[in-house]
Amino acid sequence: MRFHDRRHAGQELAVRLMEWAADGDLVNPVVLALPRGGVPVAAEVAHALGTPLDVLVARKIGVPRHPETGVGAIVGDDPPLFDRRALEMLGLSEDRLAPDVAHERTELHRRELLYRGDRSAPQVTDRAVILVDDGLATGATARAALRHLRRRGPARLILAAPVCAPETAALMRSEADDVVCLLQPSGFHAVGQWYDDFDQVSDDEVIQVLHERSASPSKS
Structure with a gap:
């Protein structure tokens, strides 16, 4: 199918x-x-x-320079949810990914405003x-x-x-x-x-x- x-x-x-x-x-x-x-x-x-x-709206947190490979995600103003095993395998830390999280959070809020306008969730x-x-x-x-x-x-x-x-x-x-x-x-x-x-x-x-x-x- x-x-x-x-x-x-x-x-x-x-x-x-x-x-x-x-x-x-x-x-x-x-x-x-x-x-x-x-x-x-x-x-x-x-x-x-x-x-x-x-x-x-949810946003994937990708590996630096390889954003298609996800190691976590964010929704709203919630803390990021990371795949701990993936972080360890790739030698990444939450601190290292903080700029990526901030960028995706900005994009998340942009899309929320774009899609919903002034409507409440x-x-x-x-x-x-x-x-x-x-x-x-x-x-x-x-x-x-x-x-x-x-x-x-x-x-x-x-x-x-x-x-x-x-x-x-x-x-x-x-x-x-x-x-x-x-x-x-x-x-x-x-x-x-x-x-x-x-x-x-x-x-x-x-x-x-x-x-x-x-x-x-x-x-x-």
């Missing part, structure tokens, strides 16, 4: 989540997307469930929260996001993604109440290999999707 694009992946993911909604297991749900790639996926889920859609206390991404490789940003949300007291915390590295999906089960992942291929190398169209999502696309969803009535 492959996905045509992120919207197709979101539609397939929504079918699985609709089964839970039909059983009444999702109380006052809200869908949160990890931007940017998670937004088109989450939009389809929110549309199918008739729920609000918003974003939870959605309330998640005592609600079913569905955190959506377009796929999980290392899961660094998802782990930081889940811990951030857990501290805010959701009634149920669900991580949902169309495709996941099997070992990452297993690790995420200690962070979320439920992990919904349609594909967990043994030959996983990168999220994009399971999409026909995996072009980068732009800020403008994120803003447009959020605007369209906010203009759509939610189910009561």
Whole structure:
């Protein structure tokens, strides 16, 4: 199985989540997307469930000069969450990464303002929260996001993604109440290999999707 694009992946993911909604297991749900790639996926889920859609901005902390290699992540004003084993293997320290953390924190707040404007972050206390991404490789940003949300007291915390590295999906089960992942291929190398169209999502696309969803009535 492959996905045509992120919207197709979101539609397939929504079918699985609709089964839970039909059983009444999702109380006052809200869908949160990890931007940017998670937004088109989450939009389809929110549309199918008739729920609000918003974003939870997380930023990966990469290795200096090799930013694609993540060793941690940040959400909001939370302290950075590092992969201690990776730091030791690479001979890195938190102090050494402090400038990178500061840079990513600035970018995080820029995106929050850009995507949400003057809207407050959605309330998640005592609600079913569905955190959506377009796929999980290392899961660094998802782990930081889940811990951030857990501290805010959701009634149920669900991580949902169309495709996941099997070992990452297993690790995420200690962070979320439920992990919904349609594909967990043994030959996983990168999220994009399971999409026909995996072009980068732009800020403008994120803003447009959020605007369209906010203009759509939610189910009561």
